[in-house]
Amino acid sequence: MNKNPLFKIALTHLFSKKRQTIVAMLGVTFGIAIFIFQAGLMSGFQDFFIQETVNTTANIRIYNEAEKNRASILDKMNPDPHHWNAVQNQKPKDEKTKIKNGYQIISVLEKDPRVAGVSPFLGSQAIFKVGISQIAGRVSGVDIIKENILFDVAKNMRQGDITKLETIPNGIILGDGLADLLGAKLNDNISVVSPLGVNLDMKIVGINHSGLTDVDKSRAYINIRNAQKLLQVDGEYVTDINIKLKDFERSEELAKLYHTKFGFRTIDWKEANASVFSVFKIQNMVTYLIIVSILVVSGFGIFNILMMIIYEKMPDIAILKAIGYKDRDIKIIFLTESLVIGICGGLLGLLVGFLMQKIVGGIRMDIKGFVSMEYLHFNSTPAFYLFAFVFGLITTAVAGYLPARKAAKVDAIDIIRSK
Amino acid sequence: MSTTSIIKTKDLNKSFHDPVEFQALKNINVQINQGEFVSIVGSSGSGKSTLLYVLSTLDTDYTGHIYFDGDDLSLKTKNELAEIRNEKIGFVFQFHYLLPEFTVLENVCLPANKLAKFSEEEIKERAYKKLDLLGLRDQALKKANKLSGGQQQRVAIARALINDPKIIFGDEPTGNLDSKNSQNVFEIFKELKEQFNQSIVVVTHDMNFANKTDRIITLSDGEVV
Numbered sequence: 191m192n193k194n195p196l197f198k199i200a201l202t203h204l205f206s207k208k209r210q211t212i213v214a215m216l217g218v219t220f221g222i223a224i225f226i227f228q229a230g231l232m233s234g235f236q237d238f239f240i241q242e243t244v245n246t247t248a249n250i251r252i253y254n255e256a257e258k259n260r261a262s263i264l265d266k267m268n269p270d271p272h273h274w275n276a277v278q279n280q281k282p283k284d285e286k287t288k289i290k291n292g293y294q295i296i297s298v299l300e301k302d303p304r305v306a307g308v309s310p311f312l313g314s315q316a317i318f319k320v321g322i323s324q325i326a327g328r329v330s331g332v333d334i335i336k337e338n339i340l341f342d343v344a345k346n347m348r349q350g351d352i353t354k355l356e357t358i359p360n361g362i363i364l365g366d367g368l369a370d371l372l373g374a375k376l377n378d379n380i381s382v383v384s385p386l387g388v389n390l391d392m393k394i395v396g397i398n399h400s401g402l403t404d405v406d407k408s409r410a411y412i413n414i415r416n417a418q419k420l421l422q423v424d425g426e427y428v429t430d431i432n433i434k435l436k437d438f439e440r441s442e443e444l445a446k447l448y449h450t451k452f453g454f455r456t457i458d459w460k461e462a463n464a465s466v467f468s469v470f471k472i473q474n475m476v477t478y479l480i481i482v483s484i485l486v487v488s489g490f491g492i493f494n495i496l497m498m499i500i501y502e503k504m505p506d507i508a509i510l511k512a513i514g515y516k517d518r519d520i521k522i523i524f525l526t527e528s529l530v531i532g533i534c535g536g537l538l539g540l541l542v543g544f545l546m547q548k549i550v551g552g553i554r555m556d557i558k559g560f561v562s563m564e565y566l567h568f569n570s571t572p573a574f575y576l577f578a579f580v581f582g583l584i585t586t587a588v589a590g591y592l593p594a595r596k597a598a599k600v601d602a603i604d605i606i607r608s609k
Numbered sequence: 610m611s612t613t614s615i616i617k618t619k620d621l622n623k624s625f626h627d628p629v630e631f632q633a634l635k636n637i638n639v640q641i642n643q644g645e646f647v648s649i650v651g652s653s654g655s656g657k658s659t660l661l662y663v664l665s666t667l668d669t670d671y672t673g674h675i676y677f678d679g680d681d682l683s684l685k686t687k688n689e690l691a692e693i694r695n696e697k698i699g700f701v702f703q704f705h706y707l708l709p710e711f712t713v714l715e716n717v718c719l720p721a722n723k724l725a726k727f728s729e730e731e732i733k734e735r736a737y738k739k740l741d742l743l744g745l746r747d748q749a750l751k752k753a754n755k756l757s758g759g760q761q762q763r764v765a766i767a768r769a770l771i772n773d774p775k776i777i778f779g780d781e782p783t784g785n786l787d788s789k790n791s792q793n794v795f796e797i798f799k800e801l802k803e804q805f806n807q808s809i810v811v812v813t814h815d816m817n818f819a820n821k822t823d824r825i826i827t828l829s830d831g832e833v834v
Contacts, residue, residue: 198715513694514691518688602667603667606662
């Protein structure tokens with residue numbers, strides 16, 4: 191016999207209402223399984239995306255920006271606010287977005303112990319032509335060896351070899367989307383036309399797939415010297431310097447430091463992708479809202495079944511109180527019932543959630559959209575399982591508390607009198 | 610036979626406020642002695658059950674004083690009263706109130722489990738002794754709802770006895786039983802009184818039953834007559 195009859199009484203109650211108990215349990219199971227599945231999916235996707243962006247966005251980018259809304263010469267001459275200056279149709283100054291002394295800055299940065307790699311960059315819009323098909327896109331003029339340290343370009347090569355960009359004087363690496371659009375294949379020749387009208391005939395030495403669909407549809411890597419030719423600028427001309435840090439979490443701090451040190455604008459990867467992160471925030475909020483509402487609904491299920499049990503078991507409650515069981519004991523009985531439902535339903539939910547992740551994660555999806563991935567990525571960190579379980583238990587405890595309190599308040603005489 | 614009082618009331622009054630003001634008990638001064646078998650009788654609505662609930666600590670909404678085993682009950686908290694009921698009071702109601710899914714043995718053990726004065730083995734042993742006394746040993750492992758009405762009421766008596774209470778309260782304990790089983794229950798009470806000097810207070814409307822007890826307290830309109 192059980193030394194603690196409260197637990198046995200609680201189990202007896204649950205067994206006397208098997209079907210409803212199972213339904214209430216499945217409510218918790220469902221809530222927790224969805225929690226784990228959904229949270230894992232969201233966070234897995236976001237982690238994947240962040241990883242992809244960290245791989246394709248420089249930790250820190252140093253660049254120069256044309257001055258907009260600059261003060262007119264008249265304003266500079268007459269700064270007195272009581273004067274009224276009018277200059278119309280002022281155009282941006284024809285100043286270049288060149289980073290002055292770019293290569294010196296690079297060599298300074300390369301000696302910085304916090305920096306893992308530095309890569310010069312000269313970007314331009316361009317039109318790619320193969321026969322009559324023309325696609326507008328961007329060329330990235332890079333030092334491919336340095337670029338590879340930053341962005342692991344070699345890993346993403348579908349065809350060809352990155353070093354050919356160095357060895358073949360007019361080599362070009364196309365994004366796979368762009369190559370598809372052009373109908374061009376490895377070793378084909380294409381023309382690249384710059385906004386200045388400079389035309390270079392280039393040979394495709396590689397096809398690249400970064401995973402970010404938009405990028406793959408528009409970008410081509412060329413050697414930075416060819417980019418300088420396209421833009422008709424000198425061999426020192428770079429528009430951006432990309433930096434990879436040893437610890438990318440320090441990006442924000444060091445971006446500020448380099449800004450004060452070199453005087454050019456700097457932007458870290460988080461700032462550069464701020465819009466994406468705000469989308470994530472909303473996504474997370476919606477996800478958790480849905481999860482919470484599912485658990486609340488399962489809480490109602492528990493509340494329901496406990497109330498049913500209480501009404502049915504009034505005589506039991508009355509006699510327990512008459513023979514000396516305290517209000518607290520009665521409360522414990524019904525809280526135990528809700529926790530048994532919560533724990534059993536919860537554990538099952540953890541298992542179901544885990545299996546759902548495994549099954550769905552094993553299905554080949556070939557998603558092409560914002561990012562392209564073959565399989566869904568799940569974040570199955572134990573923290574989610576723990577959090578889901580604890581949260582499930584809290585819901586059950588809250589849902590069980592109200593009926594338990596009601597049961598504890600039952601007046602034994604009322605029941606005994608009415609029999 | 611000793612004459613120590615188990616229960617003594619002083620100017621006990623009780624009123625119901627709902628739905629209308631109604632005084633159920635008026636200046637009750639009674640005393641129940643150790644080893645006495647007392648019956649409380651009266652027409653329905655005379656307040657006899659109400660008196661029993663008040664005396665047995667289930668109902669705390671009264672004025673005046675009840676001295677139980679020397680303690681003034683009006684000074685006790687709800688939890689202390691529960692402890693008193695658990696240790697010193699046994700209940701037998703008109704309805705048996707056994708937990709239907711539990712075995713006879715488990716039902717009998719319930720108050721002892723709460724008291725937790727004895728080990729599990731001892732509790733079991735004591736429960737078997739009480740069941741022996743009531744001729745139910747062979748039913749011990751059956752589910753309570755598999756027994757006949759008379760048997761169930763006897764199990765309820767065994768449950769009342771498990772903690773060796775100072776007093777047993779019966780609220781129409783034979784009300785649902787046929788005459789044979791009623792007689793049986795009476796014999797059990799009588800034997801408890803004679804063999805173990807057990808104090809017993811029973812509310813009944815069965816004058817046949819009441820006439821055989823040591824003393825009859827008659828209530829009429831909330832007053833002792």
